[in-house]
Amino acid sequence: MEKEFNITGTCIPNMHYMVDISNKLDGVIKLIKKGKYFIINRPRQYGKTTTLFLLNNKLKETEDYLPIKISFEGIGDLIFENENSFSKEFLQILADTVLLNNLELADFLEEQKNNVCNFSGLSRVITKFIIKSDKKVVLMIDEVDKSSNNQLFLSFLGMLRNKYLLRNEGLDYTFHNVILAGVHDVKTLKVKIRPDEEHKYNSPWNIATDFDLDMSFSVEEIKTMLDDYVKYKKVNLDKDYFSEKIYFYTSGYPFLVSKLCKIIDEKIMPENELKWNKEYIDMAVNQLLKESNTNFDSLIKNIENNSKLKELIKKIILDGYEISYNQDNQVIAIGIMYGIFKNYNGKVKIHNRIYEQRIYNYMSSLIETSIDLGAYNERKKFIKSDGDLDVEKILIKFQEFMKHEYSKKREGFLEEDGRLVFLAFINPIINGVGFAFKEVKGGEEKRFDIVITYNRKMYILELKIWRGEEYRQKGLIQLGQYLDQYELDEGYLLIFDFRKTENNMGKIDNDVVEINEKKKKITSVYC
Numbered sequence: 001m002e003k004e005f006n007i008t009g010t011c012i013p014n015m016h017y018m019v020d021i022s023n024k025l026d027g028v029i030k031l032i033k034k035g036k037y038f039i040i041n042r043p044r045q046y047g048k049t050t051t052l053f054l055l056n057n058k059l060k061e062t063e064d065y066l067p068i069k070i071s072f073e074g075i076g077d078l079i080f081e082n083e084n085s086f087s088k089e090f091l092q093i094l095a096d097t098v099l100l101n102n103l104e105l106a107d108f109l110e111e112q113k114n115n116v117c118n119f120s121g122l123s124r125v126i127t128k129f130i131i132k133s134d135k136k137v138v139l140m141i142d143e144v145d146k147s148s149n150n151q152l153f154l155s156f157l158g159m160l161r162n163k164y165l166l167r168n169e170g171l172d173y174t175f176h177n178v179i180l181a182g183v184h185d186v187k188t189l190k191v192k193i194r195p196d197e198e199h200k201y202n203s204p205w206n207i208a209t210d211f212d213l214d215m216s217f218s219v220e221e222i223k224t225m226l227d228d229y230v231k232y233k234k235v236n237l238d239k240d241y242f243s244e245k246i247y248f249y250t251s252g253y254p255f256l257v258s259k260l261c262k263i264i265d266e267k268i269m270p271e272n273e274l275k276w277n278k279e280y281i282d283m284a285v286n287q288l289l290k291e292s293n294t295n296f297d298s299l300i301k302n303i304e305n306n307s308k309l310k311e312l313i314k315k316i317i318l319d320g321y322e323i324s325y326n327q328d329n330q331v332i333a334i335g336i337m338y339g340i341f342k343n344y345n346g347k348v349k350i351h352n353r354i355y356e357q358r359i360y361n362y363m364s365s366l367i368e369t370s371i372d373l374g375a376y377n378e379r380k381k382f383i384k385s386d387g388d389l390d391v392e393k394i395l396i397k398f399q400e401f402m403k404h405e406y407s408k409k410r411e412g413f414l415e416e417d418g419r420l421v422f423l424a425f426i427n428p429i430i431n432g433v434g435f436a437f438k439e440v441k442g443g444e445e446k447r448f449d450i451v452i453t454y455n456r457k458m459y460i461l462e463l464k465i466w467r468g469e470e471y472r473q474k475g476l477i478q479l480g481q482y483l484d485q486y487e488l489d490e491g492y493l494l495i496f497d498f499r500k501t502e503n504n505m506g507k508i509d510n511d512v513v514e515i516n517e518k519k520k521k522i523t524s525v526y527c
Contacts, residue, residue: 003232005262007255011050017232017261019217019254020224021047021054027213028055032065032138036209037164037178039144041185043339044298045255047215048181052140059138060101065176066135068097072153073143080150087122088113090156094129105133119159126163127173136176144182157186158204165207180205183337216252219243225261235269237276245281251352253339255295260284282453286435289357299355300362302338309335314363316348317356317438318419323348353437360438364423371424376401379429389430389454391461391492395525396508398425398494402527403506418496418527419463423450430454449482458486466497466504472524480513480520493524 006016028051031038040048052069059067070093072079079089095109112125130137147153166172180186186205217225223243229235250256263284264276303310308331315321325343326332332348335341342351350356376397382390402421423438430436434454452459462479464472475493483491497503509524 003229005229005258005265007045007258007262009049010053011047012053017225017229017258019221019257021051021221024051024213024215025054025058029058031209031211032059032177035136035176037160037205037207038180038209038211039185039205040179040181040211040215041183041337042215043253043337044183045295046339047254049142051215052142052179052181056140064136065138066098066102066133067138067140068094069140069142070094070097071142072147080147080152083118083122083152083155084116086152086156087116087118090122091116091125102133105129108132119156123159123163126175130173130175138177138179139175140179140181142181144180145184146182154186154204161204161207180208185337215254217247217254217257218252219247222246222252222257225257229261229265233265233274235265235274235276238278241278242276242281249281249285249353251342253352253354256288256352256354259288259293259295263287279456282435285354286453288354289361289435290432296358298338299340299358302340303359303362306331306334309340312348313340313350313359317350317359318363357435357437360423361427364420364427367417367420368424368427371405371421373401373425373428377425377428382429387455388457389434389452389459391452391459392523392525394426394429395461395492395494395523398422399506399508399525399527401425422463422494426452458488459490459492460486460488461492461494463494464496466495466499466526476511476513476522476524477515479522480515483520484515484518489519490521490523493522495524495526497526 001015003015003017006012011018040051042048056067056069059065072093075089075093079086091109091113095106095113098109099106109125109129112128116122116125160174160178163172163174164178167174186208220243223239226237226239226243230237230239246257246260250260260281264280267287268280268283269276303313312323312331312335316323323332325346325348327336332341335348336343339351340355341348343349350359377394381397382394384390402418423436426436430452434452436450436452439449439451450461450463452461460479460483462475462482464475466472472493472495479491479493483489495504497505504526507524507526509526511522511524513520513522
């Protein structure tokens with residue numbers, strides 16, 4: 001079977017190009033050796049199932065451990081009707097799982113299930129099973145979200161918790177480890193069932209130790225997957241360049257890492273060619289941002305389903321607010337849980353540039369569908385004869401649009417409205433050929449930078465609010481330095497002047513700043 005980059009389900013080494021996560025598995029093994037119970041709660045498509053699969057295989061190779069990996073996904077709701085149904089079905093699932101490797105234990109569980117009708121009986125069978133197995137049994141329950149919004153399941157966890165405490169006192173036998181894997185942690189699931197304050201933190205799983213392992217892929221780990229790919233397919237590529245660029249866009253989010261590689265391998269690289277050109281990564285990002293997939297669907301759904309989360313996201317990516325990370329803040333915790341946020345040096349940031357861009361695109365689309373832009377932003381008007389983008393012409397046309405369409409709305413026009421309207425204006429022009437990444441930088445005067453890649457060329461724009469000529473001059477120097485980093489000679493400032501009188505709307509300035517003895521031309525357009 002030919003290998004491929006996998007973006008759905010479990011990654012299998014002989015079927016898929018794999019990141020070497022042996023260091024991560026070693027970290028999990030340390031917790032297992034200590035007899036810890038823990039929760040691997042990570043966002044969707046973050047490698048949880050693959051980690052359990054590899055862990056299960058590694059433990060099977062030892063003589064001391066008996067790993068049992070199960071999932072309640074796809075078994076229906078009848079199992080959760082009462083303790084009798086749950087206890088019998090749970091033992092049946094255990095029996096089915098150990099059958100191939102230990103027929104004697106499977107038969108024992110089959111026999112015992114007939115005599116169990118509640119959790120007390122199930123507890124006794126677990127004790128007998130552990131004694132009979134004569135091994136350290138590691139129970140792994142995947143996709144715990146599918147069942148854990150059910151009070152019966154939480155009662156089951158409470159029973160396991162009690163056995164764990166008794167085991168530590170030498171009064172019972174139970175699983176050496178219980179590992180739960182899902183998007184939510186059990187504390188959050190408790191909130192979903194009983195949202196009142198009294199029970200908010202009354203978790204049945206407070207015995208769980210912290211699982212602090214970073215499951216995102218580092219640059220070096222991404223390189224191991226490219227090593228696997230090059231070795232198998234004999235493709236020529238600059239592994240240092242591509243691993244760094246993939247990390248730059250994805251921050252190591254496993255699904256996004258594999259997805260970009262898959263797009264390059266299967267959709268961009270010509271069929272008879274075995275080389276990755278450097279522009280392929282930007283092409284892959286552009287293609288990914290245009291497509292629909294379940295990961296992006298969940299991203300937008302989670303934002304829309306929580307108004308407080310949506311408002312915080314707007315503050316971070318549109319207004320440049322620097323929000324301190326606090327794990328007790330429920331809105332921040334939910335954003336982290338869904339993979340939208342990350343804790344970056346004590347500040348809350350959008351997890352990765354691709355998510356940030358997707359959210360921008362979504363928000364600007366809401367603006368685009370609510371206003372009439374058609375008379376102003378027809379693509380062909382802004383493309384030069386050589387296929388390059390005429391950014392100055394775009395800004396002047398946007399200036400005209402703002403003057404005619406928004407001149408009467410300026411009093412209630414907010415800063416973020418201007419930014420979103422501009423994004424909505426420019427998206428149809430560059431969509432399909434290029435893309436624009438945005439970055440908000442804090443400080444005395446917040447900077448909203450847009451880096452456009454189009455026709456293999458880069459353009460840098462900076463969006464500012466008018467706060468006086470002194471600040472504009474500072475902005476010219478900042479932008480000049482930014483241009484110098486990218487070895488560009490031209491840049492653009494789009495300045496929103498919201499003053500009711502004596503504003504600069506309609507004005508255009510052309511400045512030249514000198515950075516490191518190099519002249520940088522900067523065009524300022526006022527709206």
